[in-house]
Amino acid sequence: MAEENDTVQCLTAKEIKALVRPEFEANPEKFYPTKVFEDMGYHRARCPKCQVYFWRHTPKRETCGDSQCEGSYTFINNGFKKPDEPKMTYAEAWQSFKGSLTSARIPCEAIDRYPIVARWRNDVDFVAAGIFCFQPYCVTGELDPPANPLVMPQFCARFNDLDNIGITGRHYSGFIMMGIQVFNSPNNYKFFKDECLEFNHNWLTKSLGVDPDEITYIEDVWAGGGNMGPSIEYFVRGLEVGNMVFMQYKTFHDGSREELDIKVIDVGVGLERVAWLYNGSSTSYQDTFANAYKYMLSELKMSCDEEVWEKFGPISCTLNIDELDNVEKAWDDIAAKIGLPVETVRKEIKPIQDLYIVLDHTRTILITISDGALPSNVGGGGNVRNILRRVFMIMKKNGWWDILKMEGFLKIFEFHKLDLEGIYGKFPEYKSFDEII
Numbered sequence: 001m002a003e004e005n006d007t008v009q010c011l012t013a014k015e016i017k018a019l020v021r022p023e024f025e026a027n028p029e030k031f032y033p034t035k036v037f038e039d040m041g042y043h044r045a046r047c048p049k050c051q052v053y054f055w056r057h058t059p060k061r062e063t064c065g066d067s068q069c070e071g072s073y074t075f076i077n078n079g080f081k082k083p084d085e086p087k088m089t090y091a092e093a094w095q096s097f098k099g100s101l102t103s104a105r106i107p108c109e110a111i112d113r114y115p116i117v118a119r120w121r122n123d124v125d126f127v128a129a130g131i132f133c134f135q136p137y138c139v140t141g142e143l144d145p146p147a148n149p150l151v152m153p154q155f156c157a158r159f160n161d162l163d164n165i166g167i168t169g170r171h172y173s174g175f176i177m178m179g180i181q182v183f184n185s186p187n188n189y190k191f192f193k194d195e196c197l198e199f200n201h202n203w204l205t206k207s208l209g210v211d212p213d214e215i216t217y218i219e220d221v222w223a224g225g226g227n228m229g230p231s232i233e234y235f236v237r238g239l240e241v242g243n244m245v246f247m248q249y250k251t252f253h254d255g256s257r258e259e260l261d262i263k264v265i266d267v268g269v270g271l272e273r274v275a276w277l278y279n280g281s282s283t284s285y286q287d288t289f290a291n292a293y294k295y296m297l298s299e300l301k302m303s304c305d306e307e308v309w310e311k312f313g314p315i316s317c318t319l320n321i322d323e324l325d326n327v328e329k330a331w332d333d334i335a336a337k338i339g340l341p342v343e344t345v346r347k348e349i350k351p352i353q354d355l356y357i358v359l360d361h362t363r364t365i366l367i368t369i370s371d372g373a374l375p376s377n378v379g380g381g382g383n384v385r386n387i388l389r390r391v392f393m394i395m396k397k398n399g400w401w402d403i404l405k406m407e408g409f410l411k412i413f414e415f416h417k418l419d420l421e422g423i424y425g426k427f428p429e430y431k432s433f434d435e436i437i
């Protein structure tokens with residue numbers, strides 16, 4: 001490094017990724033489970049659109065499979081569910097993952113979720129990813145994890161993408177990350193990349209019945225918190241389903257690295273996406289909030305024009321408000337693709353989007369408050385208050401208070417509990433919950 005410069009240069013995670021990517025790309029057999037890919041009948045290719053290296057089962061998969069390269073979600077109205085089969089519920093989607101991983105060749109143990117209020121950490125208020133539950137001590141090896149290898153349905157909260165909620169189908173303030181976490185120490189080795197790929201592939205193909213031709217695996221690099229390693233994202237019909245992260249190296253300020261003693265696997269799969277993909281629904285929100293959604297539609301005497309949503313769904317992936325310079329133009333483009341006047345599209349989409357926002361936010365409020373957070377004006381409590389106020393504002397704007405009243409509004413939380421019961425069991429009674437709201 002520059003010796004005449006005596007300030008220490010610290011590379012960001014993004015810079016570290018950029019630095020090692022060429023080396024990873026040039027030596028796939030060293031960093032990725034290439035042998036397992038080959039045994040599964042996959043071949044390495046380069047995406048003509050975004051230039052990433054990815055693995056495909058058939059040359060018919062021309063792009064890497066990311067919705068940005070595919071141009072649309074191709075699973076909408078085209079899921080894996082057989083015509084005579086009932087819709088997969090949100091809870092059943094977790095059961096399929098849990099069942100597959102707990103009966104794998106090296107079985108994982110299923111554990112209960114952690115509280116979303118991250119009291120064991122002083123750097124964050126809420127758990128935003130499953131691995132947060134095991135940081136820092138299980139990752140450093142100072143503490144033993146509760147099970148190893150493990151799977152868990154961790155409720156996570158993120159408050160940075162609120163504008164996209166209700167339209168993209170991918171964005172939520174609160175979501176369940178199905179995780180596989182494995183902690184490999186030198187004297188207690190469980191499994192690493194090869195088996196991880198095999199087990200995730202088995203879940204997709206054997207439990208969900210996804211044809212290997214439909215799956216693409218993207219080679220990527222992960223960096224964060226002073227650690228780094230290869231990662232592999234997997235996509236089905238334009239949708240990112242999961243990401244397998246292999247924390248393998250400790251990184252230094254100049255980008256150099258050394259092998260970690262404890263090699264950690266951190267797999268995250270968005271549960272909200274699984275039933276959506278399987279059922280081929282127009283959005284994920286209907287499957288995620290099934291009972292709460294039905295309740296709201298019936299109380300508010302609203303209906304969802306499936307024809308518009310089924311046309312909107314496949315291209316909703318292009319609507320990322322954060323990345324758009326011109327939101328108005330994006331709506332014009334969408335209306336043109338659907339073949340309906342822009343006003344008609346907005347008039348149908350907007351109230352239903354508001355409904356989905358209310359459902360998303362109230363569920364996050366349910367879990368955060370149940371786990372001990374309180375709406376306030378600082379820190380995590382500020383996030384809870386912010387989304388609660390946003391819900392109240394949407395209710396007022398649409399005239400929904402006049403119909404539901406506070407009594408009817410509070411019932412939404414009971415329907416959320418019903419939707420989550422198949423994953424978390426019965427919620428313990430929380431006497432002052434209604435008063436807090």
Ligand SMILES: [Zn+2]
Pocket residue numbers: 047048049050051052063064065066069
């Ligand atoms: Zn691509």
